[in-house]
Amino acid sequence: MSPVPGPERPTSGPERPAPRPPSLHLPAGTAARGPYTVDVDPERAGWTYAALRVLTLGPGETHSFGSGDFEWTVLPLAGACSVRVDGEIFELRGRVGVFDGVTDFAYVPRDAHTQIASGAGGRFALAGAKCGRRLPARYGPAPEVPVETRGSGDRAREVRNFASADAFACDRLIAVEVVTPGGHWSSYPPHKHDEHLPGAESVLEEIYHYEVRGPHGLAYQRISPSRPGGADLLAEVRDGDTVLVPNGWHGPSIAQPGHDLYYLNVMAGPGPEREWRISFHPEHTEGYA
Template identity: 90%
Template sequence: MSPDRPAPSAAPPRSLHLPAGTAAHGPYTVDIDPGRAGWTYSALRVLTLGPGETHAFDSGEGEWVVLPLAGACSVRVDGEILELRGRASVFDGVTDFAYVPRDAHAQIASGAGGRFALAGAKCERRLPARYGPAPEVPVETRGSGDRARRVRNFASADAFACDRLIAVEVVTPGGNWSSYPPHKHDEHRPGAESVLEEIYYYEIAGPGALAYQRISPSRPGGADLLAEVRDGDAVLVPDGWHGPSIAQPGHDLYYLNVMAGPGPEREWKICFHPDHTEGYA
């Protein structure tokens, strides 16, 4: 087996689709670490804090970005206090964020309470703790018409320095398709495709709203999923063609993508499905 493709786990995840509540662990409403996912690098936690509450954690072998989903917080790390103004919800635009390096002790505190994502990746280098200002987050529109969506590249490979972590937010208007055409990143092909494990975490505007996520196999025995996803769900993408992500008409769809892999370069290189060549990824 190529050293650039991770070996299959001896204990694969029970399901690629993790409905809200099923990935809860300890203080986290979502806690996906590499061991629970059955892979090596990518991780995601979602933390809810009440007014005045705090939460401390050790970063261990991973680097983490603390990203407010709803509310504001402060992050104390490496002797600094990084104040995050946050936002009312994920549909209210970009937010500032904090980078927590590996081998650090951090504390998150929230005066009014809120929900906070911790996007993480197992890594080798220890980079400085840093504040990511909201005005410096690159935002782009991908696709057009019923394939248009907004991508917030807060920790993309080009926008913010991490060792292995790549993370972006995508907001898809109700009725639109995103993650389209279907694409994959499960082979190391220099300049063309990079190996990345990926997590999707979803929030959907409106009570009872839903969306759909497709993953189709890129090789025999590969990932295969068609899931109805709802607010707070997560999906694991260990390999395979992923997309489309389909938003219910009238209900905007948000997802947080967390990616990391073994490649020598931190890069997002993808391959489009040959049977779906229209549109933009």
């Protein structure tokens, strides 16, 4: 789908106001473009590195794309697929849905042509980052994905570190899945990663993409400013919504009782090292993020 051109800037008359920053909360359907139900690239997000696409394929359908100067992971959200890239074919067994456990995945390097095909159909997340190095295409087996329980009590949740900085080699991309039981809080205390503080904090743009178990389920996501004029959001999020975190303290993510919450986190930034280093909000330190 081609973008609709905006009006031309007038040659005389009063100055137009500066354009508003992009919305941080993208409800389901509002970030769709072309074949993707979600398509967030750096231009749309107003930043430089992190990207996310969600692709839905019907039975027997295929989709091809060029990775350009981005690296990608193909992560089944629901269903199985084959991924053909660089002369190799990776058969992804996938899963029934995101609440049914860890999945295998494929890594697609920059400057590659990729085809995704699904015999039975499904939904597939493409987590991406603009990058410099071209690494080899690879298969990520589900049994090798590190899974941890983070937090305790009503702050306990499951983190699937399929492409975390210390689990799977990428150039800039960091991506994990988080499942929060109904009634629990994630990302608490609030944390941030918007300053380069060597050994303490890294600069990372971040995307959250949500699924909520059960009909009429919802959750809440908070982003609070870490600087004057910084990101500020309190959003009721539902199945299929996406939230952008350009900066600021993010958290908590609160799951409605009786409705488990899933989110895919996609992160990337300019740092010389690929690392996830965070600072906790000094006013909320009575938990573990």
